[in-house]
Amino acid sequence: MNNFQETISFIKEQYNTNEFIPLHVPKFNGNEKKYVLETIESTFVSSVGAFVDQFENIMTQITNTQKAVAVVNGTAGIQVALRLVGVKAGDEVLTQALTFVATANAIAYCNAHPVFLDVDTDTMGLSPIAVENFLIEFGDLREDGCYNKKSGRKISACVPMHTFGFPVHLDELIRICRLWKIPVVEDAAESLGSEYKGKPTGSLGDLGVFSFNGNKIVTSGGGGAIVTNSIPLGEKGKYLTTTAKIPHPYEYVHDEMGYNFRMPNLNAALACAQLEQLDGFLENKRTLAEEYASFFASKGIKFRTETPDTKANYWLMCVELENKEERNLFLETTNANAVMTRPIWQLMYRLPMYANCQRDENANAEFLEERIVNIPSSVR
Known part of the structure; x- marks a missing residue:
């Protein structure tokens, strides 16, 4: 040995x-100090500021998507993305057991139930074969979506995770999910800059979510982003993550339950400098x-x-x-x-909260x- x-x-x-x-x-060799200092001097250090807008624009360019939403972290991004594709309390979400706990936690935060399926050995990510086999055995396709014959619950989303930046077999997975009327949310937390058949990860599913935690390839200290090619979904995501406030010069009007999941401008400044590199x-x-x-x-x-x-x-x-x-x-x-x-x-x-x-x-x-x-x- x-x-x-x-x-x-x-x-x-x-x-x-x-x-x-x-x-x-992380490696800080660019404009990190300059941009953070600019933010401090502007006094716009919280959830509104030029760098938040700039970050969202850069992310649409990098991921080749139509809309990006800056959020406080990747876990929050997945939680909101699941809500955007229609996941409700009591529903089920297909995902992989071989993942960081945040993937499962985001599902649980929606009061939904994760279903843990196998991965492919070559990608270490969710296996289309495992998903198809599960749906053939347990799927019940109805007019309003797919249901689990065993539990009776609606299967409202599928969340593949690109393990360590290695893309899953997306074409086949998305094809299967479309047949069974299941939206796909890519957990691209680890795969910024990765590509699948020439397309950026995060851009092929209904939505994609990235993380900018301190240990990621690009960091904002803490932060995340939701990306999508659906402008309506993206706009709804921005609205929900900014407390679901209806725009008004001075009145506070909120017409549904939203989240204070905004990325501070201070973090966005750091992210912009990192994304340049x-x-x-x-x-x-x-x-x-x-x-x-x-x-x-x-x-x-x-x-x-x-x-x-x-x-x-x-x-x-x-x-x-x-x-x-x-x-x-x-x-x-x-x-x-x-x-x-x-x-x-x-x-x-193997974790106690997901053992059953x-x-x-x-x-x-x-x-x-x-x-x-x-x-x-x-x-x-």
């Missing part, structure tokens, strides 16, 4: 340090991914790479070990030597859960 010392040395060489190497840290970040990370791929191939370790017809942003890079025992040894050895590594998430149905949710066998997800480890992936 490999003791992984050569791996540790190689990673330290890539980052030219013998100090602690974190998993992913996105292309450079992507190129830098793809170079690192190529170097990792070459090194790990020489060591007989599987480094996860993008699938055909896709372009991954390589947000968090990862290796696939032979089994759980080798995974644990890799984690222990690297972290003991000041190289941060991290296992992929526990499957959602309906699911399939999740054979692929359980296989990956025991083998996938993230390695340092910061822009150098």
